[in-house]
Amino acid sequence: MNSHFSLAVHSLTLLAHQPEKAASSSFIAESASVHPVRIRKVLSLLKQHDLIQSKEGAGGGFVLSHLPESITLWDVYQVTSKGTLQPRCPDENPDCSVGANMKHVLGSVFSEGEHVFGEHLDQFTIADMLKKCITN
Amino acid sequence: MNSHFSLAVHSLTLLAHQPEKAASSSFIAESASVHPVRIRKVLSLLKQHDLIQSKEGAGGGFVLSHLPESITLWDVYQVTSKGTLQPRCPDENPDCSVGANMKHVLGSVFSEGEHVFGEHLDQFTIADMLKKCITN
DNA sequence: CAAAACTGTAATATTTATAATTACAGTATA
DNA sequence: TATACTGTAATTATAAATATTACAGTTTTG
Numbered sequence: 001m002n003s004h005f006s007l008a009v010h011s012l013t014l015l016a017h018q019p020e021k022a023a024s025s026s027f028i029a030e031s032a033s034v035h036p037v038r039i040r041k042v043l044s045l046l047k048q049h050d051l052i053q054s055k056e057g058a059g060g061g062f063v064l065s066h067l068p069e070s071i072t073l074w075d076v077y078q079v080t081s082k083g084t085l086q087p088r089c090p091d092e093n094p095d096c097s098v099g100a101n102m103k104h105v106l107g108s109v110f111s112e113g114e115h116v117f118g119e120h121l122d123q124f125t126i127a128d129m130l131k132k133c134i135t136n
Numbered sequence: 137m138n139s140h141f142s143l144a145v146h147s148l149t150l151l152a153h154q155p156e157k158a159a160s161s162s163f164i165a166e167s168a169s170v171h172p173v174r175i176r177k178v179l180s181l182l183k184q185h186d187l188i189q190s191k192e193g194a195g196g197g198f199v200l201s202h203l204p205e206s207i208t209l210w211d212v213y214q215v216t217s218k219g220t221l222q223p224r225c226p227d228e229n230p231d232c233s234v235g236a237n238m239k240h241v242l243g244s245v246f247s248e249g250e251h252v253f254g255e256h257l258d259q260f261t262i263a264d265m266l267k268k269c270i271t272n
Numbered sequence: 273c274a275a276a277a278c279t280g281t282a283a284t285a286t287t288t289a290t291a292a293t294t295a296c297a298g299t300a301t302a
Numbered sequence: 303t304a305t306a307c308t309g310t311a312a313t314t315a316t317a318a319a320t321a322t323t324a325c326a327g328t329t330t331t332g
Contacts, residue, residue, distance in 0.1 A: 001223035001246070003319080010226075010238050017234055024278065031235040033226040035321050040279065057329020058277040073245065085221075085253075087137035088290095090169045098153055099167040101269040102146050109209065110137070113256045117221075120252045124245055133237040139290080160307065171292050176308065193300025194306040224319095 004080040007032060007042045009073065013129045015052065016068035022061030042080065049079045068130060074122035085114045140216040143168060143178045145209065149265045151188065152204035158197030178216065185215045204266060210258035221250045 010032050015023055025043065029036040043062055046052045051071060054062050064071070087106055093099030146168045151159055161179065165172040179198055182188045187207060190198050200207070223242055229235030 001221055003224040003226075006223040006225045006238065006242055009242065010234060013234050013238065014232075022278095026278090031229055031232040032238075033229050033235070037281085037322075038320070040281085044280070054279065055329080056277095056279045056327075058275095059330060060278045060328080062279090085137055087142040088139040089142045090139075093167055093169050096150075096167040098146060098149050098266070098269050099169065102142065102149065102168075102265075105265060105268045106142055106145065109257070109260055113253050116256045117249055117253050120249045121245070129238075129241060130234070132241045133234050158307095162307090173293075173310085174291065176310085180309070190308065191300080192298075192306095192308045195301060196299080196307045198308095 002081050002084050004042050004045070005077060007034065007039065008046055008076050008080045009126070009129060011039060011043060011062070012046070012051065012064065012068070012071060012076065012126045013133060015062060015064045016126050016130045017134075019064070022055060022059070022063050024061040027061070045079055046076075051075065051079065064126075068127035069125050071126045072122045073124045073129075074118045076126075077118065077121050083114075085117065086110050138217050138220050140178050140181070141213060143170065143175065144182055144212050144216045145262070145265060147175060147179060147198070148182070148187065148200065148204070148207060148212065148262045149269060151198060151200045152262050152266045153270075155200070158191055158195070158199050160197040163197070181215055182212075187211065187215065200262075204263035205261050207262045208258045209260045209262075209265075210254045212262075213254065213257050219250075221253065222246050 011023075011028050014028055014031055025036040025039040028043075029039045032039065043052060043054065047054055047062075050065050052062050053065050054060070087110060089103040089106060092101075092103055147159075147164050150164055150167055161172040161175040164179075165175045168175065179188060179190065183190055183198075186201050188198050189201050190196070223246065225239040225242060228237075228239055
């Protein structure tokens, strides 16, 4: 699983944690121990899909577009990581019936698998993540 | 998902395809368009878990330890890729309640998720893979 | 108005992960 | 005893992820 996903969940959970004020990329970056530019890139994706809103300029930053209860991990996964479950396959080899088809065959198994996995992720919201973090 | 998994499934499917004779790492490597040493490394894992047997020397190679109908993709996943679903998380940050716990919280979500995903993979056997490849 | 604190994004450099390659010891076959 | 294999370690090459630098554009605030 790519790290965009965990950074996105991390960021959204932080935003849920302080709903009163916008969080800057530096603030989030420090919490997640990564570079601010990386945060801005990930959050740019989330913004494109209207999970968050951003505001430029002094005192600006990021806020949630929706209630934390209504954003699921599956929503986040779809934005940041769709397709990454797929196993990397070598090039197709037309000279071998197995080599020619394996990529496609595994591809369909993993597409279904992603759907099943998605139903699991859909059970958890950003509000759940925050609660789990705080009560630990 | 790491590529060991797809190489392992590819190899096992090839072995199922020609049950009468042992397949060499070079033969498998050519079918999968990768380097023979890489195949030997992956198959070494499968051998350790008794999915296959190997024979050294001229005319040697690899054969299945069990019927293709009895080896599932979940068996293979467990040997080659267990834990790889887990999203990469940055270092824990003790100064932030979210940063301190996110890795652990996501970890448990993904452990359960891997289990759900595993039940899906467990529905498919190497025999199924071969059939899908050949009838395409 | 000008300085400060932000986002947005591109370009580059660094680090890490994957994969290929080389090398060679050991084993069975013929 | 030459040949065709496995097993594995060490090295090199390539690709992917990440950090860093740079800077233009946007608000806020003194």
